[in-house]
Amino acid sequence: MSKVDLDRIDRKILHELMRDATIPVAQLAERVGLSQTPCWKRVQKLEAAGIIMGRVAIVDPAQIGLGLRVFVEIEAPDHSREWRAEFRAAIAEFPQIVEVHRMAGDVDYLLKVAVADMAAFDDFYLQLTRRLPCRNVTSKFSMEVIRDTTVWPIDTVTA
Incomplete structure (x- = not known):
C-alpha cells in the first residue's frame, strides 16, 4: 500500500482518534x-482511504482470562508457495494467534499468542505443530508487559 500524504490536521485527527476513538x-x-x-468529513475520508482501519475497544487480556502472552518463532521447512499457503490457512484456524509477522533474519515468522495459562499454551502448541510442518518452533514467554500501545508515533507538528 502506498503512503498517503496527510496534512497537519489529518495527523492531529489521527493522533486524537488513536488515543480515544470514542471522542x-x-x-x-x-x-x-x-x-x-x-x-x-476528514474522518470519513481517512476511513475511506483505509488509513483508519476500524474503531475497536482495547481489552485487557488478563481481565478476560488470557493472562499468558507467548512469542512463537517459526522456521519454515521450505519457502514454497504451497507451504506459505498452508501456513496462512493454518494460522487462520487459531484465534489464540493475535499477530503474525513475516521476518527477515534467522526466524521466518513471529507469532504473538494469547492464552490463559501454560496448559492452554501446551494445547495450542500441540495443535499447531500437528497442523503445520515446521523446521523449528521456539516459544518465548512474556514475563511482564512494560509497554503495549496502539498509538503510532505520528508527527502532528510538521506536514
Whole structure:
C-alpha cells in the first residue's frame, strides 16, 4: 500500500482518534482546530482511504482470562508457495494467534499468542505443530508487559 500524504490536521485527527476513538466529533473538531462538519468529513475520508482501519475497544487480556502472552518463532521447512499457503490457512484456524509477522533474519515468522495459562499454551502448541510442518518452533514467554500501545508515533507538528 502506498503512503498517503496527510496534512497537519489529518495527523492531529489521527493522533486524537488513536488515543480515544470514542471522542465526540465536536470535541475532536475543537482539538484539531476545525468546525464539526469539515472534521467529520476528514474522518470519513481517512476511513475511506483505509488509513483508519476500524474503531475497536482495547481489552485487557488478563481481565478476560488470557493472562499468558507467548512469542512463537517459526522456521519454515521450505519457502514454497504451497507451504506459505498452508501456513496462512493454518494460522487462520487459531484465534489464540493475535499477530503474525513475516521476518527477515534467522526466524521466518513471529507469532504473538494469547492464552490463559501454560496448559492452554501446551494445547495450542500441540495443535499447531500437528497442523503445520515446521523446521523449528521456539516459544518465548512474556514475563511482564512494560509497554503495549496502539498509538503510532505520528508527527502532528510538521506536514
